[in-house]
Amino acid sequence: xxxxxxxxxxxxxxxxxxxxxxxxxxxxxxxxxxxxxxxxxxxxxxxxxxxxxxxxxxxxxxxxxxxxxxxxxxxxxxxxxxxxxxxxxxxxxxxxxxxxxxxxxxxxxxxxxxxxxxxxxxxxxxxxxxxxxxxxxxxxxxxxxxxxxxxxxxxxxxxxxxxxxxxxxxxxxxxxxxxxxxxxxxxxxxxxxxxxxxxxxxxxxxxxxxxxxxxxxxxxxxxxxxxxxxxx
Amino acid sequence: xxxxxxxxxxxxxxxxxxxxxxxxxxxxxxxxxxxxxxxxxxxxxxxxxxxxxxxxxxxxxxxxxxxxxxxxxxxxxxxxxxxxxxxxxxxxxxxxxxxxxxxxxxxxxxxxxxxxxxxxxxxxxxxxxxxxxxxxxxxxxxxxxxxxxxxxxxxxxxxxxxxxxxxxxxxxxxxxxxxxxxxxxxxxxxxxxxxxxxxxxxxxxxxxxxxxxxxxxxxxxxxxxxxxxxxxxxxxxxxxxxxxxxxxxxxxxxxxxxxxxxxxxxxxxxxxxxxxxxxxxxxxxxxxxxxxxxxxxxxxxxxxxxxx
Numbered sequence: 088x089x090x091x092x093x094x095x096x097x098x099x100x101x102x103x104x105x106x107x108x109x110x111x112x113x114x115x116x117x118x119x120x121x122x123x124x125x126x127x128x129x130x131x132x133x134x135x136x137x138x139x140x141x142x143x144x145x146x147x148x149x150x151x152x153x154x155x156x157x158x159x160x161x162x163x164x165x166x167x168x169x170x171x172x173x174x175x176x177x178x179x180x181x182x183x184x185x186x187x188x189x190x191x192x193x194x195x196x197x198x199x200x201x202x203x204x205x206x207x208x209x210x211x212x213x214x215x216x217x218x219x220x221x222x223x224x225x226x227x228x229x230x231x232x233x234x235x236x237x238x239x240x241x242x243x244x245x246x247x248x249x250x251x252x253x254x255x256x257x258x259x260x261x262x263x264x265x266x267x268x269x270x271x272x273x274x275x276x277x278x279x280x281x282x283x284x285x286x287x288x289x290x291x292x293x294x295x296x297x298x299x300x301x302x303x304x305x306x307x308x309x310x311x312x313x314x315x316x317x318x319x
Numbered sequence: 320x321x322x323x324x325x326x327x328x329x330x331x332x333x334x335x336x337x338x339x340x341x342x343x344x345x346x347x348x349x350x351x352x353x354x355x356x357x358x359x360x361x362x363x364x365x366x367x368x369x370x371x372x373x374x375x376x377x378x379x380x381x382x383x384x385x386x387x388x389x390x391x392x393x394x395x396x397x398x399x400x401x402x403x404x405x406x407x408x409x410x411x412x413x414x415x416x417x418x419x420x421x422x423x424x425x426x427x428x429x430x431x432x433x434x435x436x437x438x439x440x441x442x443x444x445x446x447x448x449x450x451x452x453x454x455x456x457x458x459x460x461x462x463x464x465x466x467x468x469x470x471x472x473x474x475x476x477x478x479x480x481x482x483x484x485x486x487x488x489x490x491x492x493x494x495x496x497x498x499x500x501x502x503x504x505x506x507x508x509x510x511x512x513x514x515x516x517x518x519x520x521x522x523x524x525x526x527x528x529x530x531x532x533x534x535x536x537x538x539x540x541x542x543x544x545x546x547x548x549x550x551x552x553x554x555x556x557x558x559x560x561x562x563x564x565x566x567x568x569x570x571x572x573x574x575x576x577x578x579x580x581x582x583x584x585x586x587x588x589x590x591x592x593x594x595x596x597x598x599x600x601x602x603x604x605x606x607x608x609x610x611x612x613x614x615x616x617x618x619x620x621x622x623x624x625x626x627x
Contacts, residue, residue: 256435259405263423264449264500274448278439 175234187246249283
């Protein structure tokens with residue numbers, strides 16, 4: 088643990104002050120300046136930049152943000168959204184990882200579940216929103232279901248791919264050394280699939296965040312929506 | 320590495336006493352032989368059938384190091400899989416100690432040419448994998464693992480992961496991992512392929528010493544004729560695909576073997592010339608599939624042989 092922290096801090100220390108670091112700073116600063124200039128182009132230059140001038144300037148955004156963080160309703164809705172994300176994500180992990188492993192391990196189970204899974208997967212999570220409003224008793228559950236779907240398919244696909252990618256020679260070596268099926272699962276399949284599980288979770292949580300705001304918008308009655316519709 | 324070189328040079332001096340193990344677990348002992356009888360292996364079906372092994376028969380004698388050498392792609396790896404039990408022959412039988420082979424097992428351990436060490440376990444955990452899988456994580460086993468670690472010279476690397484070991488060290492770790500299970504037959508599939516020349520030679524010397532100490536029934540596959548002659552008690556020369564045994568050459572050179580003796584020994588060189596002749600004939604058959612380039616190649620080779 089300590090070793091990991093030290094490694095991380097030296098890596099970070101090496102980065103700060105390096106060439107890449109300063110290039111990054113300059114690039115972001117240039118971007119902000121361009122944005123500011125573009126938004127204020129009418130006042131500063133007399134003519135409007137084509138699209139950038141429609142967007143509020145970064146300084147205006149900062150001012151609005153300062154006002155917003157002082158309102159408790161903002162924090163309340165941020166908390167609610169985070170809660171929904173983690174409900175959906177956690178459920179997706181708890182259901183998706185065992186399901187993915189079962190599908191990777193057993194051909195029969197795979198043959199039964201995968202066709203249905205693949206038919207449902209292309210449906211965008213947002214398209215599920217009306218169905219889930221009808222289907223689930225409470226509003227929280229219906230939003231959580233949609234966020235669950237966002238992460239679920241990603242996690243399962245990554246787990247199956249990861250388990251399949253384990254080299255067959257590891258299984259052969261383990262079998263010839265007398266491993267039982269359970270032993271192979273615990274010591275070969277689980278550690279071998281772990282990188283893919285992490286990748287699936289990382290991508291999945293990003294999708295969940297993207298989905299939760301839209302799901303809340305459509306299903307309505309969340310504090311976030313109330314905030315968005317209030318004048319700046 | 321220093322330790323390994325010292326150990327090797329100690330063993331290379333004539334009349335050096337063999338290093339005796341200091342653990343009560345029985346290590347030396349002859350294993351059981353294997354008999355391959357009229358084995359055929361075909362892949363695919365209908366018009367895509369490919370016969371890789373055809374009516375192949377040979378014996379792996381108990382307590383001897385049998386080396387199989389053949390042209391590339393002749394089906395040696397398929398034979399390895401059949402011997403190890405990962406696949407079944409289409410027809411014919413393979414027996415070990417009289418009992419038929421029905422699947423992978425402890426009695427036949429394979430060391431592959433690409434490393435099959437589990438990358439998420441340390442060297443020590445890899446070596447202890449077999450015993451732990453069978454619930455044999457006893458103090459006795461642990462001291463045997465210690466002994467093997469010393470034998471393969473990886474004492475200081477027990478906590479390292481396979482990715483942190485060099486190619487030669489990975490090979491040695493795999494040897495230790497196989498040997499801790501005390502298999503009756505050790506099967507090695509071109510284990511030193513791809514190593515640099517120095518490491519390869521050191522590994523060959525090292526492995527010859529290891530074999531001479533434990534005398535386990537060993538089946539070794541290679542494409543390097545020098546390696547084959549250096550290590551073998553018997554050499555099996557295989558034909559082109561579909562593969563059969565073309566010739567069996569007994570290598571009667573005295574043990575312990577030294578590389579200098581082999582290069583200067585007349586008997587060894589005679590064996591090498593004979594084997595090379597047979598191997599080139601077989602290798603050329605795979606080239607001669609009617610292309611002009613192949614015909615040119617065969618012509619050029621024939622002229623070279625005539626000159627020598």
